[in-house]
Amino acid sequence: MGDSKHVVIVGGGFGGISVAKKLKRSNVDITIIDKSNHHLFQPLLYQVATAALSPGDIAVPIRAILGERKGLKVLLGNVTEVNKKKQFVALENGQKVNFDYLVLAPGAQYNYFGNDGWKKHAPGLKSVGDALQIRERLLLSLEKAEQLEDPKLREPYLTFVVIGGGPTGVEMAGAIGEIAKRNMMRDYNTFSKNETRIFLVEAAPKILNGYPDSLSEQARETLEEMGVRVLTNTPVTGISESKVSFSEGAIDTPNIIWAAGVAASPLLSSLETKQDRTGRVFVEDDLSIPGNDNVFVIGDAAHKKDKSGNPLPALAPVAIQQGKFLGNLIQNELKDKERTSFNFVDKGTMATIGRAKAVADIRGFKFSGFFAWILWSVVHIFFLIGFRNRFKVFVEWMWHYFTFKRGVRLITDRFSENEDPGN
Known part of the structure; x- marks a missing residue:
């Protein structure tokens, strides 16, 4: 891929996309590898599950987000192994992808606690x-x-x-x-x-x-x-x-x-570095793993403590901030600048409970009810990628709010063969 450094990003979630967007104008080659070809806005998945939104409202093809750029590749595949010494990742199909910098942002999966x-x-x-x-x-x-x-x-x-x-x-x-x-x-x-x-x-x-x-x-x-x-x-x-x-x-x-409860991606065990009880990797202040300053872990897969000594939560704002930080770090390193430490700026947490009902804790200020729901809606619209999606979701929500109508309620026989939707 020429003389420029090759940054491989595993995972097209909030963290991985943030790194790629930050590096888009840098003199590096970028390869994003993900199990699906789209970035998914996970915080609104439950609205698809309950027929309020359609999948297309909260999922955007990764290529559409990043656009065309020389030296940018998006690969559909499942990474099964990381070889730190020889600096490559191996895919399920046997393909190997070499890297100069590796960013692991594979997200998490549900933890059934051994069951x-x-x-x-x-x-x-x-x-x-x-x-x-x-x-x-x-x-x-x-x-x-x-x-x-x-x-x-x-x-x-x-x-x-x-x-x-x-x-x-x-x-x-x-x-x-x-x-x-x-x-x-x-x-x-x-x-x-x-x-x-x-x-x-x-x-x-x-x-x-x-x-x-x-x-x-x-x-x-x-x-x-x-x-x-x-x-x-x-x-x-x-x-x-x-x-x-x-x-x-x-x-x-x-x-x-x-x-x-969630558990980190099983891929992380191939790093052979210290993990917490849910499988998240303990990372250094610059989000690299101990002993390998060119391998980084971010988002739900990373165990990084905040100023109070508590692990950072597995939330979109954490992954986004870490992604931007890493993009800047790699850019600065190419200019021979010193590395800095990652510090998360907590802008608050919120959860919606239903139509015009939510709770929010914004920097010590606590809100509930309609105002918290408006805050939640604005934040989620803001985080959605792509104008079309933001506009469409906003219109859908307003429609539901004023009419009490739900969205798509079609049964399309998606069940796997071991389930019988008929009887």
């Missing part, structure tokens, strides 16, 4: 495929309930369990609450909205762990007003095709969604 058999019955929400699968499950359940005259037989199909009380779990439970209690129920005649049951299950003593107690409590109250039963201190002991079990009882339902 991998649960994954089949309780899908997580990390990809468009996941979101569409969950959406199909929810819609099929409502269709099955519509066919059953006996309320007792209908009950499992009108019951929804979200496991994990973090932002994704809270947003998911709130969105299902809105659908089940208001929006979609007008379409069905056999059952009423009062028959639906929604549970948010959390093993810890409170939901939204890491948020101030007052906002956590506010979120719980808001969810319960929306008809969601919040079960804290309730670890899950078993999941089957149509049941979630706890130490004290069980809930019968095929509608189980996993949003509890």
Whole structure:
């Protein structure tokens, strides 16, 4: 690829895209490798899963984001190994890609805490495929309930369990609450909205762990007003095709969604460097790994402490800031400038709970309700990549807000062969 340095970026999420955008005008060759050909705005995946948005609203082809540029390549592939010594990454298909600088931003996956058999019955929400699968499950359940005259037989199909009380779990439970209690129920005649049951299950003593107690409590109250039963201190002991079990009882339902805990990408173990208990790599102040100053790990895959000694959260703003920092670092290094340390600027955390309901903690200022929801909406529109997507999502949200209508509710038979959507 000529004399210029070759920067290989693994992962087309917030972190990887930020590095590439920062380096776009630099004298380097860039190769981005990702398992899919698109950048996905994960914070809004639950809105695809609950039929509020379409996949195209929150996913943009990586090539479309970065545009054309000499020396820029986008490869569709799964990286399985990193060879630090010989400076190459190996792909699943046997291809090897050499690097001068390597940025690993592979994101995270859901952690089933050793119970991998649960994954089949309780899908997580990390990809468009996941979101569409969950959406199909929810819609099929409502269709099955519509066919059953006996309320007792209908009950499992009108019951929804979200496991994990973090932002994704809270947003998911709130969105299902809105659908089940208001929006979609007008379409069905056999059952009423009062028959639906929604549970948010959390093993810890409170939901939204890491948020101030007052906002956590506010979120719980808001969810319960929306008809969601919040079960804290309730670890899950078993999941089957149509049941979630706890130490004290069980809930019968095929509608189980996993949003509890994440583990870092298995690729990171090939780095043979120190990892925390969830698999994240401990990085230096400049985000490189110990002993290899040209290999960097960022985003959900990196364990980096803030000024208070706590690990930085697995959130989009962290990955974006780290990506920009790394882009600048590589640019400066090419000009023989000294490296600096990464410092995260915390601009606040927020979670939406439903229509015009959210909680936010912005630099110590706490907001909830409609104002927090407006803040959340503005921030998410701002982070969306591409004008078309921003405009379209804004129009969709306003339409939903004023009309209470949901988006796409088509069942397209996306289920895998081991599931039977028919009976």
